[in-house]
Amino acid sequence: MTTPAKRSFAAKEEIESLKIVLLINNDAQARKIFLEKSLEKIEAGLVNINKSLKRKIVNHYKKWRWAPYTYRWPAYDLSYYLEIWSGIIRQKIDAGKELKRLLAEPEEIKNKKQAIVKKLKISSFDNHLFNIAADIIYLKSFRKDCWFHGCFAAENLYKEIGRRLGLSLNQVWxxxxxxxxxxxxxKEFDPEVINQRIKFSVLYQKGEKGYIYSGQKAKNFLSKLILEKEKIIKVNELSGTGAYAGKIKGKVKIINLPEEMVKIEKGDIMVSHTTFPSLVPAMKKAAAIITDDGGITCHAAIVARELKTPCIVGTKIATKVLRDGDLVEVDADKGVVKKLNK
Structure with a gap:
């Protein structure tokens, strides 16, 4: 009853993405290019695609590349979308069927809610409260996405500030x-002070005035605070959508950024919020792949099928309940991950 019927940004992007797949499939020249396995060949072949379709491809990339940005990089590059579309076409995924399902989803949610209201004889007042709860859940996600888009949009400003000051983007942040x-x-700034902040720092905001402490001062400041510790949910089993079949055991490695790929060794289970092209080297080493987000047409699912690596997507909470070193059993046939004793 509290499931939002409104589409999220992610759902809107997927719908628009599938429409592009249908356009590519209906264009013989474009389809031939996207049947290539090599991303380099696909990128080179874009010059031979008709201008209208090419414009739609580039516009989609420009419109949605901010999606994984959160507070700071990386945004998707064009290769992410080319790899997704190529994978859907080469793997013969029915884009039309998936598009139809996504378009019908909001109405199906409304119909299911109405059926529950009728069956349980829920009063109009209580139903109104459920609708408010659904709006709150939707707005929570919407607010975050707006915030993340703002962070992405501000990056060029930060880069220009860095250029004028001779600082890197990370230093400006x-x-x-x-x-x-x-x-x-x-020119009142000290690069060395900024570099110390990168190592360890705390931002303390009191009214309109802000303070930044680094190093030992930051540690001393934190030691005086009563911090609420994050409660790690104890879950022994989680489920998602099996993207490529297989059953395997291994140790978890949480990989969300390219710089974290050094952790993974051949045979580890890669767990990510989502994946993108720069994480493919880690995906190639993984014995299985688990993600919080995504469905059968997401990047992780596409790449896993290419690599023939067991994969479960859309678990929602994998990165929250699993930790580096956890021993898990991945049953991608059933879409189930079981946490075993270390």
């Missing part, structure tokens, strides 16, 4: 907003 104007106008 470590500056307080109140420090930017003096740095630009009077």
């Amino acid at each position: 470590m500056m307080g907003f109140w420090e930017i104007a003096p740095a630009l106008r009077k």
Whole structure:
């Protein structure tokens, strides 16, 4: 009853993405190019695609590349979408059927809610409360996505600030907003102080005034606070959608960023919130792949089928309940992950 009937940004992107797949499939020249396994050949072949379709491809990339950005990089590059579309076409996934399912989903949710209201004789007042709860759940996700899009949109501004100050993007991110104007106008900033913040720092905001502590000062500041520890949900089994069949045991390695790929060894179980092309080297080493997000047409599912690696997507909570070193059994036939004793 609290499931939102409104489409999320992710659902809207997937619908638009599948429409592009249908356009590619209906264009003989484009389809031939996207049947290539090599991303380099697909990218090179884009010049031979009709201008209208090419424009739609590029516009989709520009419109949605912010999706995985969160607070700071990486955004998707064009190769992410080319790999997705190529995989759907080569693996003969019925894009039309999947598109039809996604388009019908909001109405199906509404119909199921109405059936429950009728069956349980839920009052109009209580039903109104359920609708409010559904709106709150939708807005929570919508608010986050708007925030993340804002962070992505601001990146070029941060890059320009960095260019003028001779700082990297990461260094600019470590500056307080109140420090930017003096740095630009009077060159009042210390790169070494900023570098210390990258290693370990705390931002403390009191009213309109902000304070940034680094190193030992940051540790001393934190030691005086009563922090609420994150409650790790104890889950021994989680489920999702099996994207490629297989059953295997292995140790978990959480990989969300390219710099984290050094952790993974051949035979490990790769667990990610989502995947993208720069994580493929880690995916090739993994004995199985598990993600929080995604369905049968997501990047992880596409690549897993190419690699013939057992894969479960859409678990929602894998990165929250699993930790590096956990021993798990992945049964992608059933879409189930079982946590075993270490």
